[in-house]
Amino acid sequence: MSGARDEHADAATKHRAAEPHARRILADGEPWIVREVPAPVFDRRGGTHLVFESPTIMRRVRNFAPGWHLLDDESLYELSLKPRWM
Numbered sequence: 001m002s003g004a005r006d007e008h009a010d011a012a013t014k015h016r017a018a019e020p021h022a023r024r025i026l027a028d029g030e031p032w033i034v035r036e037v038p039a040p041v042f043d044r045r046g047g048t049h050l051v052f053e054s055p056t057i058m059r060r061v062r063n064f065a066p067g068w069h070l071l072d073d074e075s076l077y078e079l080s081l082k083p084r085w086m
Helices: 002-017 073-079
Strands: 022-027 030-038 048-053 058-061
Touching (some): 048 073
Antiparallel strands (some): 048 058
8 A cells, every 4th residue: 555655645745846847956965856836725915825745744935036947946945934024
């Protein structure tokens, strides 16, 4: 059963990485996929978020520059570490 779950996770990861405005980076020894997604429907502020996903962590960033996909890997990863109030 674990093999099927791993295959599903691998397929989902490949799908997310193929999305427009998705990037793969390596930071803190972990592979990350960074992608821009619409805000959840319950978020009345709307807009889009950057989602940072590694095999063990997911981070959502609301405030980011429109050209985020042009940042180098280190600068992009730094966005995921900033406090929310900045």
